Amino acid sequence: AQDKGGGNDDKGFTAGLVTDTGGLNDESFNQTAWAGMKKAEKDLDVGIKALESKRDSEFVPNLTKFARENRDLIWGVGFKFEKAIPDVADQFKNNHFGIVDSNLGGKIPDNVVAVTFKEEEGSFLMGVIAGSMTKTNKVGFIGGVTSPLIKKFESGFTAGVRAANPKAEVKRVYAESFTDGAKGRSLASNLYNDGTDIIYHAAGGVGKGLFDEVKTRKKGKYWAIGVDMDQSRLAPDHTLSSMVKRVDVAVYDIMKEHKEGKFPGGKEVKLGLEDNGVTYADTTKKHVPEKVLKKVDEYRQQIIDGKIKVPATEAELKKFKP
Amino acid sequence: MIETLTNILQTTVLYATPLILTAMGGLFSERSGVVNIGLEGLMTIGAFTAAVTTLITHNPWIGLMAAMVAGILFAVPHAVASITFKADQVVSGVAINFLALGISVYLVKHLYEGAGQTPLIKDALHRLPIPGLDQIPVIGPAFFNAYPTTYLAILIVFVSYLVLYRTPFGMRLRAVGEHPRAAETTGVNVFRMRYAAVLISGALAGIGGAGLSIAIGSEFNQSTVAGQGFIALAALIFGKWHPFGALGASTFFGFAVALALTGQIFGLTAYVPSEVLSMLPYILTILALAGFVGRAEAPASIGKPYETGGR
Amino acid sequence: MQVLSKINKQSSFLTSLISVFLGLLVGAVMMMVAGYDPILAYTALFQSAFYQPYDIGETIRTITPLILTGLAVGLAFRTGLFNIGVEGQFIIGQLVAVIVALKLDLPPGLHAAVCVLAGAAGGALWAFLPGLLKAKRGVHEVITTIMLNFVALYASNAVIRVWLTSGADSTEKIPSSASIRWDAISQLFGNSRIHLGIVIALLAAFIMYYLLWRTTYGFELRAVGYNPLASEYAGMNVDRNVILSMMISGTFAGLAGASELLGTSGYLAIQGAYTGIGFDGIAVALLGANSPVGIILAASLFGILTYGGSSMEFAAGVPFEVIRVVFAAIILFVAANIVRWYMQRRKRKKVQQTNEKAVKTDD
Amino acid sequence: MNVVEMKGITKRFPGIVANDSIDLTVKKGEIHALLGENGAGKSTLMNILFGLYQPDEGEIRINERKAEITGPTVAGELGIGMVHQHFMLVDPFTVTENIILGAEPTRRGLVDRAKAEREVQEISDRYGLQVDPRARIRDISVGMQQRVEILKTLYRGADILIFDEPTAVLGPQEIDELCEIMKNLVQEGKTIIFITHKLKEIMRICDAVTIIRRGKHIGTVQTAETNENRLASMMVGREVTFDVDKKKAESGETVLEVRNLYVSDSRNVDAVRGLNLEVRAGEIVGLAGVDGNGQSELLEAITGLKKARKGHIFLHGKEITNQKPRAVTRSGVGHIPEDRHRRGLVLDFSIGENMVLQTYNQKPFAKGLTLRYPKIYEYATKLIKEFDVRTPDVHTPARALSGGNQQKGIIAREVDRDPEFLIAAQPTRGLDVGAIEFIHRRLIEQRDKGKAVLLMSLELDEIRKLSDRIAIIYEGQIAGWVDPATATEEEIGLLMAGSQSGAEVTP
């Protein structure tokens, strides 16, 4: 039933993917990364394999396993790998590694590439949608565990709302968990009861609670916005949009470059709106009116053109003037 | 203000429901003298079974029934080990927790192509408003527009009370937990009573778990239960092994969670880290225990395997 | 007449061995039912746990914290307490160790020692509260420790985010002066992350043995665990012993956290969920019959299954969770003591004749 | 008619034959005593009759019909009821609940409390067993608990009643009451099998006695044709002397002095109220009284196990009020506690470890923090030999010893520490005459060595036999002092019941 061990190892070029504790089918970045790997297997004839980590302490042995198999490119998906990747990369200087969602604090070894996304930019667009469409002038944000990564989503989103609708208020709450769906649901319910009509989340499994809640509410009045993948199928009639992170594209592209001998070692590959690394889901047009979509695209262009610098931290948000 | 109160009550009820059901399960088992650390696992298996059955049959009520049956089935090893084989009850309960999580995640992966969670359940249980009553301000939305599992939970509390304190079965069950030999000399079959009690605990914890996957949530994954079985156990002890006590303790805990969540909505996080708000329910529980509740009297024979005189 | 209710009386080695075998059998059946190849899976499991020096090193690293959390749970059990809070004490041990590692500047060796001790003290203090509440207010330690686990998790996250970093996901790496990794040994085991924690763990096992069965403190701790009223009559301070026992248990848990941090990870990250090492300690202690040697053996088994289990998933495609089932089955078999039960049934038939003889030779 | 006939009953436990081909025949309407030392096999035989154990061999006939008693339910159907040696009562339940347990009257599936209470009241009135149907077991006296046990059997319509050592836990007043009850029952057509270690009781109310020794049937005799001495020697297998030879006391200075002491009980009510007491060197002071008059609280206050609310306790003139138990022990107090299982022993420790329960951290048993087990076991071996504690070895868990031997162990431990002041609370409860004799001798020995001894017992005989002076405790005060040599049982009984001439009340 498992396809993760099924990769073909006889290929000339091989790659490995180590997941964090979310596992391969986390409906989030692990899963999208694996999708990119599978595309590479098909299109680029890459031998692929994946290892799921049960605990944080397994990152290192799992990466090491691949390194000892001499795989050409070894991926660690998630910012949690930011200590493990440099460690193992240092030991296996002849192998190449990739990390997603962290720039390793700027100290990137030569045999490592760091892929990061400008989540704030994508989230900004979600903010524009929410700000434009709120009827109550109250929108909500549910975060997972308070951390700089999630703060990027929060800051970008808030800035987007403010840009589109200065009168709107953004209620921001955290579940302090990435798994507690019930808590996500309660937070969502509380926010909606409080007058919020659109909620964006960056909270992994907690976000499922948001969709569970919004589904039970009046269509056309209450909305949710998804994250990482197109989440509209979780509540098709209530999902305005999703902020999509193209981890698959990034993983695929870098594998391709590496195969062609152009490994961007020691570099941070930062993907934003410009590179289509972050974007809004295709299903957005289903519920978002043309007019708003146009506005979104305008903002998108301004960000790409550098006319708007989207805040990625609380401090930058404070200084942000729409 | 009204909105806030409504919010707090609704969240309280939402959180308390699975705890109440599971604590009632624990109540039966522990009142009969069998410690049940395995509640967490029984909830897990209930949540899993409900999810999968509902996905297959598209009927959450069948899912609920199946969760109950699965809970009973998984209580069997605990009963056999701790009653027939006289194993240490804590040990066997811990094993149940491992077993339930292991089997359910194993099966999820096996059934759904290696996914860590079930697909989305489209036919989950919905809130069931009681016409008229649900319009009452504040309490209406919380108590009379709740999930079927909530109504079930309240019903089960009263039924549990009746059964345990008013029927011969309940009297014998409690007697077995206090002084099994005394019960045996009056012709009560200690083993049968304890088996019944442990299986009932499986049924109720199974329903409690089902609520997590097909009412409050709409999928099953390995963190669907995430410690709530342990909190239900705590609520049972906190509630001094009494149905209404456990109801109160579960509600108290739900209320503490609700306070913390509402605090966030009010923007308290500008002043205190949100982690501190998240701790609040647990700290409040400890304070309540230390301040007002104090010593709890466990059933006298709890944890002791019974050795009948005869064969 | 009181019925004997011994906590999982020291089962014979044979019983454990047969139980392990039966447990693996249960796992095999599960795999076969689901269409996997159990032989392939188990071969992968055991091979990868011992395949190369690196694997052996990593297996030992996996075992290390399990011994310590197992001891923590076991010691509490021995003194009549159920410490479900080992997970929380573990987290605090990690936290305190990383704080001292990052904030203090001390010479190598000394720095590491101070960090280890600080982590141990952190665990002890975190266990002090449930001990105190139990002794003074009669609050059941099971509730308080469950609650404090959650508090520890959130507290650790808050401290990392607000104090140790300016809002980052994880702390800096600890300076090498605070590390308990020993390069020479690490190289011996193929550069694995084996570290001195294993020495600490074995030492702790010996300390548990010596403390409980060879010292006057241990005499008191055990007496209070078995019969608080008689202990009070004999002049022992029951409250103090309850608190002390929780604190020693917490010390072991804190040591587990500290050694995991200073030896294995070297940093502390914000966590959305428990590590599970503390809860695994409960299973380890119970399987090890709460005895130091038993705990070392049980932790080793658990460690091998855990580390090798990942590779099994890798090689045979079998979901790792089957390992949890195997482990649960082993615990059940050992607890129910099926072997002893079977032998007793056979013995009971012989009792008759034996007794008649015994009576004739009786004075 | 023979209501009970047990023939050739054999019951083996691992390592022992508890009943070795025992015969027992009981006639309708008689009170039949079962006599034997501790561990002789009496309870086992009765448990077989009651269906708790299955005999390995032998035959049982009830009402002249062969019976297969596979469980208590079957016994109940055959009209057999049993009042167990250790009460089979559920503490948090009410009297009524305990009585109806397993045979509950119901209405629409629920327990019919009103009806049950009515029935209980009726039966208790009929047989003169006064109980409060609604009281909780944990709140009522031992005597009443026993009546509840009896009611339990009557409620189930038992005609054959087994009483296993019912008097061991009762005071003299309650014993009298119980004897009345038993006579009543027999008059109502019931048959009674009565286990006791007290020969006087047998002679007083029983018609016949069956004696067993080490699991074997020794004989059955009519009380009218025997006497206490003959019974005792049949039971033990040798001559037993009942009189303790005791020299006149040579009492010296005051060792213990209690002044105006107040102690509250677990419910925070004063159980000891302004009590004064004095025990001198070289004397045994007997503390007589009906259970629950503050005896336990007094002893616990002296030994530091309970806080005194007011008043003073002096030992050799030095104040020890509210000191920690350890300090009290160290200042020279020995204590044989009332409840050996709860207080006296750590049942899961070896008997050897129990021998040093207070002294484990002193030389030579410990050196610094390290225990020296060789020394501990050496010492324990010596004590075990000296005090004739029957145990396979010092490593045997205390739990595995019989009650008598457990008690001997405690006495060995307390006496060997050579305390200036020894408290002995119920030192012989439930023990056979052999063991009692031994323990009595030890207590007198202590006295003769010039130690002060305070003996608390619910058994008046024991108090009278051993004491040099008797203090009667009533409602938390010493109601009066009497001289055992001259006082009559009536006098003491009156004082214990609280009715006395005003002159005798201590100010």
Ligand SMILES: Nc1ncnc2c1ncn2[C@@H]1O[C@H](COP(=O)(O)OP(=O)(O)OP(=O)(O)O)[C@@H](O)[C@H]1O
């Ligand atoms: N359940 C049991 N398992 C093993 N041995 C037992 C059991 N019950 C009793 N015995 C043994 O059988 C013997 C008889 O015990 P029994 O309780 O019948 O004695 P008894 O005459 O009632 O003594 P006592 O006067 O102390 O009540 C004892 O030696 C005891 O060790």
Ligand SMILES: Nc1ncnc2c1ncn2[C@@H]1O[C@H](COP(=O)(O)OP(=O)(O)OP(=O)(O)O)[C@@H](O)[C@H]1O
């Ligand atoms: N299940 C058992 N296993 C082993 N020995 C037993 C068991 N039950 C009872 N015994 C033994 O039976 C003997 C008599 O038991 P009994 O309950 O009559 O106690 P006892 O000696 O009368 O003491 P006490 O009356 O103070 O409890 C004791 O030696 C006791 O250890």
Ligand SMILES: [Mg+2]
């Ligand atoms: Mg007996």
Ligand SMILES: [Mg+2]
């Ligand atoms: Mg006895």
